[in-house]
Amino acid sequence: MNSGSGDRLFLRALECQCVIGFIDWERRVRQSVLIDLEFPADCARAAASDAVGDTIDYKQVAKRVLAFVGESQFHLIETLAHRLALLLLAEFPLAWVRVSLSKPGAIRHSRDVGVSIERHRAELVSAG
Secondary structure (H helix, E strand, C coil): CCCCCEEEEEEECCCCCCCCCHHHHHHHHCCEEEEEEEHHHHCCHHHHHHCHHHHHHHHHHHHHHHHHHHHHECCCHHHHHHHHHHHHHHCCCCCEEEEEEEEEECCCCCCCEEEEEEEEEHHHHHCC
């Protein structure tokens, strides 16, 4: 499914509610996180066929992200981003995925804090 063309699909600012943080009050409430995803796709093939079967179905990706994050209860955004990246690599035909995750309002006087990571299929194989 992945061409060497440099084509990418992305989702921006997917809002999810989850338990995230290590302070006591954070463990008792659901908070918003915003997730940006980027991954390779063969856009030329999909454009030629105009068929969703020839690309990554980003609606299915978004649904899976919302379900996983909504059920998660991590202390660190770094852990959530890493586990989400590994899940996407395991469940979708991706050579790599870039996950940027931000937590709005986490630091006073800052719009948000976050992390951006990139994970590759080879890392998934070596982790298993």
